[in-house]
Amino acid sequence: MVDPAFxxxxxxxxxxxxxxxxxxxxxxxDAERRLDRGAFFKSIHGTFNHLLWGDETWLSRLTGSAKPPVSGRDSVIYVDDWSAFCARRRERDAAILAWADAVEADWLRGTLIWYFGRAGREIGKPRAFVIAHMFNHQTHHRGQIHAMLTAAGARPEDTDLLLVDEAR
Incomplete structure (x- = not known):
């Protein structure tokens, strides 16, 4: 169940x-991060960028923060410089943590309505469902990044959700 603790x-x-x-x-x-590795968003850098773009898009819908200035199809080139990307990623993660700390159970039971560009119309979904989707989207693309990094010889940490409290 999607509740504030989740x-x-x-x-x-x-x-x-x-x-x-x-x-x-x-x-x-930088060349290794940008190498086309056959993933949907091609490279490690491109997939990282898409994930950041997606998180900023969801934050804008959930909190009213600014929407990303590029469309989904341009998400792979969102932040070109690696250092700037990492700084922005950390800022967005801090924003997600702050937002999560303020989420209340009653709010999760409501409906989120937003303009869905690919569908060309407004849609609405239960907030709890949308939140589950946002976190699932993150996990999906991080899995792709993890696989590309591992294939490139890098060694990311374990990904087991069960380890989250021990790791932080």
Whole structure:
């Protein structure tokens, strides 16, 4: 069940895993991070960028923060510089943690309505469902990044959700 404790746990997991993957990616060259590795968003850098774009898009819908200035199709080139990307990723993870700390059970029972660009219309879904989707989207793409990093010889930390409280 999606409740405030789940939201906070997943926010901590998100931040922990992003730090792990960025640390592993730091050991690669910029060219290695940008190499097309056959993933949906091509490279490690492109997939990281898409994930950041997605998180900023969801934060804008959930909190009213600014929407990303690029569309989903341009998400792979969102933040070009690796250092700037890492700084922005940490800022967004802090924003997700702060948002998660403020989530209340009553709010989760409501409906989120937003304009869904790919569908070309407004849609609404239960907030708890949307939150589960957001965290699932993060986990999905981090799994892709983890696989690409491992194939490149980097060593990210374990990804087991059960370890989140021990790792942070």
């Amino acid at each position: 939201v906070r746990t997943m926010a901590r997991y998100n931040a922990w895993q992003n730090e792990s993957l960025m640390a592993a990616a730091d050991g690669l060259t």
